[in-house]
Amino acid sequence: MARGLRPLRRIVPARDHFDWPLFLGIAALCVVGAINLYSATSAAKLALQELYVQQVYWLVVGGIVAGILASVDYRMFEKWAWPSYGVGLVLLVLVFILGRDIRGSSRWLSIGPLSIQPSETMKIALILVLAKHLHTAHGSEHRGLRDLLVPALIAAVPAALVIKQPDLGTGLILSLIFASMVMLLAVPLSLVLRLLGSFIAVVWAVWEFDLLKDYQRARIEAFLNPEHNILGTNWHAHHARVAIGNGGATGWGFMLGTQNQFHFLPDQFTDFPFPVLAEDWGFAGSCLLVTIYAFLVLRALEIAYQSRDRFGAALATGVGALFFWHAVFNLGMVTGLLPVVGVTLPLFSYGGSSVVTDLVGVGFLMSVSAHRQS
């Protein structure tokens, strides 16, 4: 009886410790993201022009979920860790059986009128499970390879399933979330370096022995020769870069960027919304957006630092890692620093699954923030 009521009692302190900076940062991102989506789809066909409305719906749904989560004591989430991980895995397996095939990979699952992307929900489940594991894996003064084995296994199963879809980008993000979280453990530097060394060896082997899909290999080759084959594999990356440069210092103005308005940006609402912003608002606008992301990630780290227990710290770090790696890979991809991997820009790209996933993460963060040491 008392156990069941405890979370409700926690609502009161949640209101007292409401994290306004985090909330304002997220709100700013959502508003700018929706406006940018409006610009991104303004030149497109009629059906696409309605996308930003859909996005607003998703933001509202995600916002409500986040609000509920923020008002709950995050220690409740520990109980959901394994169940959500289990459901996530089942959904990932179901994708192979029931998934819709879009452009050569099955990533979607239709439930009634909804299409969900199980790989997105898996991110949250993974963060929860790893946080739970790190929470209990305490005590040892001498961290070694053995401490990393169980979390590695936990992450490897969903990552492998996602890469098999094939969705290299999300697989990469899952792996990086895992790495960011387990590195919280005080493993010696020498081990970190050794792991890094073997990782590089694996990457080399994958490239050398041709284990990538043709399109994946083509993308990396395209990245290595950015000005080559602009009409083919480099079309996306090239026109994204041109759009960003075309923005100049202050941009063309809202809904005026020529690369977007004249349809030179494919996937401008999913993986390439940033070039639209960069073209409309120039260097000033891009810097502002990058600053918001930097602020959010740093804020998440601060919340983690101030968390009163390992679960909260690991959870906040995981959510911070989710935002960080998504932002870095997406921005790196569109600016030509990294090869083209289909990674969304959090709360900026169109997509119900990713918006809700990101906002669930924000809900976790808000909850950890509300219940940290005062």
Added chain:
Amino acid sequence: MRLASSSDVGEFRGRFKWYALTVVLTFFVIIGRLFDLQILEADRYRGEARENIIRRITMPAARGMVEDSGGNVLASNRASWNIAVVPGRVLPSGRPPHRVGRYETDTWATIAGTLRLTPVERDSWAIRLREACQTDEDHSACWRSTIVREDTPRDIVVELRQHAAEHQGADVIETSVRTYPFGSLTAHLLGYVGEIDAETLVRYRPEGYGDLASDEQRKINPLGYEPGDTVGVVGLERAWEAMLRGQRGWVKRIVDARGRYRTEPAYQSLLEEPSRQDPIAGRNLRLAFDVELQKAAKHAMAKQLGGAVVAMEVRTGRVLALYSKPEYDPNEVSGAQGRARLREAFARLRPDPLAPLLDKTTTGAFPPGSTFKPFAALAGLEDDVLKPEKNEVCNQFVFYGRRRFKCTHAHGVVNLRAAIAQSCNIYFFKLAESVGIDRIARIGQLFGFGERTGLAINPESPGRMPTRAFYTNIFRGAYKLGFTLNTAIGQGAMTTTPLQLASAYAALGNGGTLFVPQVVRSVVSSEGELLQDFHPRVRRTIPMKPQNLARITDGLKQVVESPRGTAHALRDPALPVSGKTGTAQVGYASKPGESASSAWYYSRDDAWFAALYPSMAPEVAVVVLVEHGISGPAVAAPIAFEILHAYAKLSDKRKGSAP
């Protein structure tokens, strides 16, 4: 509190400063990259983004017009409409089921009805259009427009435009095509245009052409040929291509990635000046040619299957009529009425044994027969071998060795004058025997036989003026007298084109000046300004004694005047014509399986008449060739008289109307 007891955050805390440092550094790298792209390299990317949306659209130049001496338009341009459809839009039901779009009703049946396609055409197109959509690619043929009807009548175009909604997916494409108002009448002279072929294009645009600087390009490709361009294929259209072609212009337009024009005012300032260059229309040609005389030639030849007519001004070498039979319709073979018509026309014309595509006035060479006799006679007079008053006796046959040479009938006692008038072979055999082949050939060559005239419109045959050396070469030294005898009467190896014969007779008519035949009188700009006027060009003045020439022209008069002349039956005091008939044997070996009537036709003699009018002071030379016409006097001569009759009427009318 299980959770609280297990909380040892201390282990994690050491990491966060490193994490924060990594985050800050990473975002700085991204900002740095953005600074590079948006500040340092901004100009380059701005330029590229501008290039992406600005397209130079070429504007075709109107091809120059061709007019005859009376101002009749022989070649010009007209608008033509092609109808194109987008398969995915006219037959949405043929698309894969998951490709849903805005166009949901099939409009093809309506479109086909409006275009007046036959049910067979409609259904075969429907199959092809459906097939185009059986792929899953984004940019497949399903979304590319396909031309389904070329050169569409105006009323169909109007209907399509008025009821655009019912014809969803069909577009009208306006183009300009060449038109020849007189059609087949001027076919061989004007030739026709066509789409530039790949071989020619490669010559003007070799590999790497696109990377050259524009002045380098102009050096290799001065006329600026591009794929799909219209070029002259044969005839005047080809020979005068450089004058007729003009220079294309361009206009800069704002275009999106899907190729659509965009007109938002916000972007128009991106168009740098100059934003357009107007095309320069091709220059117009004014010909010496007279379409009215050509009509008369065609009319006179109406009953014949094949042949040629040339009319040439005696004192200038200007060509007034140039007619080759059978003709073809240049409007069909230029592709102006659609590719299907073009293919069908060539399939019909190419195998035709009467060779309608051949310009028989210049490309075809034929034995001249007796029309050559005056030149053989002149050779005898010039070399003082021939005594004009000396009589020969014609008994119809003459024997040289064991070979018998024959005449049409026994002419009895003939001198030079009578021999020309009556076309007595025996007289000319005897003449040839004393004059020799090389002296005949020398005069023949001076009059242009065996040499291209230089009209330079269609490929010209040089014909052949045989010499002793020629025969020796061919028959390995076994020279026979018969060769000489045949040459004197325009048989054997001797051949000429009708145009050569006309200019040779013109030289007889004008006292010995051989002109370059000329068909283009002047070049006029599209605004009507005279750019270039062509004067008659003399090829050579033939050295000969006037009294010798006078004997020849007198003989030509007797052909009509003398009661025993071969063309006396046509004598008309109102139409003083002099000339020479010719009936030339053709060597024809019938092909296996050929029908008797066909073999009989092709082995019939060619009929010639070469005329000068008016006979006392010739203005015009007319040569008529009727292939396999059997008889010069009976078939070719009446045609020449009819044409000259028309000429006289036309020149009277013009003199009357002149101030």
